Amino acid sequence: MKKKILIKETIKLLGTRGVKYLIFAVVSSIVIAIIELSMSIIIQLLLISFGLLSEEVKFLTFSTPKISLLNISIILIVIAIIRFIVQLTTTQTASFLKEYIFLKLRRFSIYRILYESSEEVKNSSAINFKISELYSKSSEFIAFFTNALCMLVQTSILLCILYLVAWKEAFIATIGVALIGLIVFKINHLVAKNAKQVPTQQIKLNEGIEKISRNFLFIKLMKKRDEEYNEIAEALKEYSAKSTSAYFYSNLATQTGPFLGILLLVCIISISIGLFHTNGATLISFIYLLSRFVQSLSIFSGYYGNANTFFPQYKLSLMSINSNFNLATKESFDRIRLNGYRKSFKKNITNHSLANEKSEFQPSPTITFTNVTFAYPNSLPIFENLTMTFEKGSQIGLIGASGTGKSTLLFLLTGLLQPNSGQASIDNMPPWEYVSQKNIRIGYVGAEPYLIKGTIKDNLCYGVSKEINDLEILNILDKVSLSSIIKEKGLSYVIAEDQSGLSAGQKQRICLARALLNEPALLILDEATANLDEENEYLIAKILAEIKSKCTTVIVSHRAGILKFADKIIDLTSLKSV
Numbered sequence: 001m002k003k004k005i006l007i008k009e010t011i012k013l014l015g016t017r018g019v020k021y022l023i024f025a026v027v028s029s030i031v032i033a034i035i036e037l038s039m040s041i042i043i044q045l046l047l048i049s050f051g052l053l054s055e056e057v058k059f060l061t062f063s064t065p066k067i068s069l070l071n072i073s074i075i076l077i078v079i080a081i082i083r084f085i086v087q088l089t090t091t092q093t094a095s096f097l098k099e100y101i102f103l104k105l106r107r108f109s110i111y112r113i114l115y116e117s118s119e120e121v122k123n124s125s126a127i128n129f130k131i132s133e134l135y136s137k138s139s140e141f142i143a144f145f146t147n148a149l150c151m152l153v154q155t156s157i158l159l160c161i162l163y164l165v166a167w168k169e170a171f172i173a174t175i176g177v178a179l180i181g182l183i184v185f186k187i188n189h190l191v192a193k194n195a196k197q198v199p200t201q202q203i204k205l206n207e208g209i210e211k212i213s214r215n216f217l218f219i220k221l222m223k224k225r226d227e228e229y230n231e232i233a234e235a236l237k238e239y240s241a242k243s244t245s246a247y248f249y250s251n252l253a254t255q256t257g258p259f260l261g262i263l264l265l266v267c268i269i270s271i272s273i274g275l276f277h278t279n280g281a282t283l284i285s286f287i288y289l290l291s292r293f294v295q296s297l298s299i300f301s302g303y304y305g306n307a308n309t310f311f312p313q314y315k316l317s318l319m320s321i322n323s324n325f326n327l328a329t330k331e332s333f334d335r336i337r338l339n340g341y342r343k344s345f346k347k348n349i350t351n352h353s354l355a356n357e358k359s360e361f362q363p364s365p366t367i368t369f370t371n372v373t374f375a376y377p378n379s380l381p382i383f384e385n386l387t388m389t390f391e392k393g394s395q396i397g398l399i400g401a402s403g404t405g406k407s408t409l410l411f412l413l414t415g416l417l418q419p420n421s422g423q424a425s426i427d428n429m430p431p432w433e434y435v436s437q438k439n440i441r442i443g444y445v446g447a448e449p450y451l452i453k454g455t456i457k458d459n460l461c462y463g464v465s466k467e468i469n470d471l472e473i474l475n476i477l478d479k480v481s482l483s484s485i486i487k488e489k490g491l492s493y494v495i496a497e498d499q500s501g502l503s504a505g506q507k508q509r510i511c512l513a514r515a516l517l518n519e520p521a522l523l524i525l526d527e528a529t530a531n532l533d534e535e536n537e538y539l540i541a542k543i544l545a546e547i548k549s550k551c552t553t554v555i556v557s558h559r560a561g562i563l564k565f566a567d568k569i570i571d572l573t574s575l576k577s578v
């Protein structure tokens with residue numbers, strides 16, 4: 001990523017509010033540098049009031065006046081209060097920016113899953129990787145970056161002040177600091193080299209964990225546990241080793257600064273006394289400022305090293321940001337203060353523009369594919385110049401051998417995938433636009449029953465955007481042969497989080513009942529009757545036949561029963577209607 005793009009994307013990530021806070025922190029650090037200057041003057045005032053300096057002392061071009069110890073104490077207290085406020089502001093702003101960016105990035109992640117139609121965002125391992133690794137470390141980067149920037153500004157101003165106080169000594173200090181900086185920079189290069197490896201290992205780890213948790217039984221039965229364990233353990237070891245190395249070099253860089261700084265201080269004092277014969281009072285102020293300068297420099301190099309450690313994750317995060325970022329992280333949603341949240345999150349959700357609205361009857365749509373060609377990246381095309389129409393109110397069956405593209409066709413039909421060429425449309429709209437319409441009711445039942453934690457009634461009403469009463473619910477449950485279970489358990493039976501207590505077929509029928517209750521204009525069934533016996537499957541086929549004219553139905557199935565009343569069956573193996 002080029003520097004210019006990096007800066008542009010960083011500003012986009014921070015937003016107006018973030019940039020304002022960053023400027024706020026930088027201004028605070030300028031104040032801290034000025035406070036250091038006043039402290040060096042105070043030291044001279046103290047020396048005069050203790051009688052340790054009898055000669056008339058000049059600081060910069062001003063004569064240093066004699067001030068009573070009481071007045072000096074008052075000035076010191078005032079300076080301490082200002083310093084306390086400004087220092088707290090700087091560090092808290094960095095912490096705030098860290099949390100603010102973490103909030104924005106995580107919100108963006110969730111937004112992408114729910115509102116974007118790309119296949120990439122449906123990969124749970126990739127999403128977990130982003131939230132737990134990329135975004136958390138990116139926000140750490142922001143905190144270290146803010147602190148480093150503040151320290152850099154503070155250090156630069158201190159250097160300018162050093163030149164004002166004693167330019168010859170300051171010049172030697174500059175050369176020394178440049179040499180120290182070069183050494184620290186080299187060490188930081190090693191930080192970056194090691195840190196770059198960390199996200200790669202984390203990806204391996206996430207993928208490995210997802211694989212074993214999904215296929216636990218298979219792995220156990222195949223006696224592959226040792227192999228899988230070793231593979232993940234290796235990724236873990238590499239992750240820790242690279243992280244530890246990055247931290248080591250970062251700490252080394254932090255400690256190298258002050259160590260070499262003290263050596264530099266000794267050199268400057270010797271040269272100043274032996275060669276420049278600088279006035280004692282000026283030298284004391286200079287030494288105080290130089291020690292503050294070296295301390296700031298070492299803190300800066302520490303922050304810089306840590307920022308370097310997290311930079312690879314930050315860069316990857318920036319690359320994941322797209323044009324929807326501002327929409328997903330709207331400023332109005334993010335009113336958090338330096339010390340906490342201002343608005344409740346719940347309110348934001350209900351304000352969201354894509355919330356469901358109650359709506360009345362909608363006409364069933366016509367679906368068209370015009371010269372659609374689609375291939376997954378680096379693969380042969382699955383469809384080439386596919387042209388077909390699913391008439392409104394018709395019932396279409398999609399069959400075909402495994403891997404012939406049934407799911408892919410459904411993804412194209414719902415806008416989850418885009419054709420490489422040609423056009424898919426629903427009622428002359430791009431599919432994603434059609435399915436995103438607030439007032440269009442769509443039914444979808446997949447092979448895996450989607451149930452929420454709640455009662456059977458909650459589940460039946462989930463996503464249903466028309467008014468329904470208990471009578472309608474009982475009627476539809478009767479149609480899908482679920483009356484007996486409702487008699488036994490009741491509509492308020494709570495489905496557990498692990499969905500235990502219901503058979504696979506019962507769960508699938510609840511999902512079918514939910515889809516039918518919504519009176520959809522478009523109904524998509526993807527292997528939705530896989531767990532039903534023939535008798536129940538026939539019952540569902542009959543219900544689907546009844547709603548034909550009101551609803552365009554697309555059914556993907558390996559089973560003939562559910563397709564009994566279909567108007568057209570498309571065999572993707574040969575892509576010919578049968």
Ligand SMILES: Nc1ncnc2c1ncn2[C@@H]1O[C@H](COP(=O)(O)OP(=O)(O)OP(=O)(O)O)[C@@H](O)[C@H]1O
Nearest residue numbers: 376377379382400401402403404405406407408409
């Ligand atoms: N994300 C992907 N990247 C690359 N190739 C893919 C991807 N998803 C599917 N494929 C390939 O595209 C082809 C069609 O897959 P698809 O899942 O659409 O088939 P299907 O007919 O639904 O299969 P099944 O009946 O087994 O579910 C297959 O050869 C598959 O290997």
